Amino acid sequence: MAAALSSRFLNTVRSTRLASVSSIYQNGMMRYSTTVPSDSDTHDDFKPTQKVPSGSTDSLKDLVENDVKENPVMIYMKGVPEAPQCGFSSLAVRVLQQYNVPVGARNILADPEIKEAVKSFSHWPTFPQIFIKGEFIGGSDIILNMHKEGELEEKLKDVSANQKSQ
Ligand SMILES: N[C@@H](CCC(=O)N[C@@H](CS)C(=O)NCC(=O)O)C(=O)O
Numbered sequence: 345m346a347a348a349l350s351s352r353f354l355n356t357v358r359s360t361r362l363a364s365v366s367s368i369y370q371n372g373m374m375r376y377s378t379t380v381p382s383d384s385d386t387h388d389d390f391k392p393t394q395k396v397p398s399g400s401t402d403s404l405k406d407l408v409e410n411d412v413k414e415n416p417v418m419i420y421m422k423g424v425p426e427a428p429q430c431g432f433s434s435l436a437v438r439v440l441q442q443y444n445v446p447v448g449a450r451n452i453l454a455d456p457e458i459k460e461a462v463k464s465f466s467h468w469p470t471f472p473q474i475f476i477k478g479e480f481i482g483g484s485d486i487i488l489n490m491h492k493e494g495e496l497e498e499k500l501k502d503v504s505a506n507q508k509s510q
């Protein structure tokens with residue numbers, strides 16, 4: 345089931361290195377940029393999100409399980425990394441931008457069924473939701489706090505900059 349799901353659905357996951365650390369620090373400010381022109385791995389991922397077909401609760405749970413297994417960093421958010429549709433999602437993306445790691449993302453506004461599946465998977469009621477190496481981390485408050493405390497750097501240190509998210 346998981347294998348079938350991955351071929352059927354995973355093209356809806358966007359994966360991108362959100363921005364290079366150097367460009368952020370050179371400019372002395374957080375910059376939102378998802379353009380990675382030289383990265384052929386991510387090129388196709390910027391296609392418009394496809395509608396996830398209706399599925400049973402079980403198959404959508406498998407989908408989420410597969411997402412978080414395949415993507416070392418996975419965010420379920422409102423909007424997409426290059427155009428968040430909520431300040432909380434935007435904040436979480438900007439935090440993740442500080443690390444040169446690939447990030448898989450799904451726009452839960454585009455897929456209400458996925459939204460419900462994610463909530464029941466994590467037992468967390470709000471978005472964004474971030475998973476690292478399969479572990480549910482939390483939302484924007486938690487990720488920002490972990491960033492400030494140095495915990496995020498620790499968690500992400502073995503996530504290679506060149507690792508593919510899918
Ligand atoms: N303090 C929260 C902020 C997230 C939040 O409150 N999200 C709300 C507004 S975007 C939400 O997802 N509500 C449920 C919904 O919109 O379905 C966090 O740390 O992530």
Ligand code: FES
Pocket residue numbers: 422429430431432
């Ligand atoms: S959509 Fe209104 S606070 Fe997130």
